Amino acid sequence: MKKQHLKSVQKSKLNAGTHFSLSEINPLVVTAVDSKKKKKRNFFSRVLKVIYGLLMDLLELFYPRFCFACDRKMLEHEKVLCTFCLRQLPKTNYHLHPDNPVEKLFWGHCNVYAAAAYYLYIKGGKVQHLVHNFKYKGFTQVGEYIGEVYGKELMNSTRFADADYIVPIPLHRKKLRQRGFNQSEIFGEGLSRSMKAKLEVKNLYRKVYTSTQTKKSRWERFINVDSIFALRDKEMYKGKHILLVDDVITTGSTMEACIKLIQDIEGAKVSVVAMATAAN
Numbered sequence: 001m002k003k004q005h006l007k008s009v010q011k012s013k014l015n016a017g018t019h020f021s022l023s024e025i026n027p028l029v030v031t032a033v034d035s036k037k038k039k040k041r042n043f044f045s046r047v048l049k050v051i052y053g054l055l056m057d058l059l060e061l062f063y064p065r066f067c068f069a070c071d072r073k074m075l076e077h078e079k080v081l082c083t084f085c086l087r088q089l090p091k092t093n094y095h096l097h098p099d100n101p102v103e104k105l106f107w108g109h110c111n112v113y114a115a116a117a118y119y120l121y122i123k124g125g126k127v128q129h130l131v132h133n134f135k136y137k138g139f140t141q142v143g144e145y146i147g148e149v150y151g152k153e154l155m156n157s158t159r160f161a162d163a164d165y166i167v168p169i170p171l172h173r174k175k176l177r178q179r180g181f182n183q184s185e186i187f188g189e190g191l192s193r194s195m196k197a198k199l200e201v202k203n204l205y206r207k208v209y210t211s212t213q214t215k216k217s218r219w220e221r222f223i224n225v226d227s228i229f230a231l232r233d234k235e236m237y238k239g240k241h242i243l244l245v246d247d248v249i250t251t252g253s254t255m256e257a258c259i260k261l262i263q264d265i266e267g268a269k270v271s272v273v274a275m276a277t278a279a280n
């Protein structure tokens with residue numbers, strides 16, 4: 001009966017010259033076609049998944065990914081740091097503690113609203129290895145990742161969360177050409193992804209090229225850096241909270257030179273963050 005009825009519908013529609021869809025003719029046919037398509041789709045997505053898995057395995061075989069801090073082989077879901085390092089690297093938590101050792105570096109020198117660094121830098125330690133991979137071996141993903149992770153933590157501190165601009169310590173053009181990237185800017189980019197503050201790289205610039213600063217006393221460094229930075233537009237920072245960022249804070253003298261350029265601008269306050277510090 002049902003078959004006959006459907007056939008008569010088909011005939012009458014054909015006779016009337018009307019357009020009709022397959023589903024109007026026979027829903028059973030459509031369901032069969034749909035399930036065939038679905039099966040085909042499922043089959044292809046399974047094949048794609050297998051191919052993707054094989055490619056990833058091959059990539060792992062030829063290009064295994066290693067933790068940038070401890071050099072252990074990373075698992076597929078791990079990124080930049082292995083789970084162990086992510087938990088065990090020495091975090092300072094200075095952002096939660098006013099009057100912390102990084103803030104103390106600036107006491108008596110310049111006005112800092114808040115200062116902190118993510119990791120404690122120990123000579124020969126994993127943090128040093130991590131920073132070395134980033135700064136000197138050019139693995140920029142390290143700076144971006146640490147910035148992003150740290151930015152999330154800084155948003156839990158009222159002293160940092162309201163920053164308006166993230167301003168990386170600039171490199172001289174010559175140094176930038178040599179290295180190919182500014183490590184502070186990469187770290188700042190990561191921070192800006194997790195914070196409300198905007199990355200700002202045009203205002204503060206380095207006027208003078210300085211040679212490497214290792215093995216110099218704080219006073220020598222201070223003399224060296226005091227007049228090497230400048231601002232293009234002081235008005236821009238009026239009433240703003242500026243977050244100066246660097247990769248590592250050691251003596252704080254480079255930061256100090258930049259802070260002094262901003263601290264007296266009307267209504268401006270300056271804070272400081274770095275990936276790591278030796279100050280404890």
Ligand SMILES: [Zn+2]
Binds near residue numbers: 067070
């Ligand atoms: Zn590790």
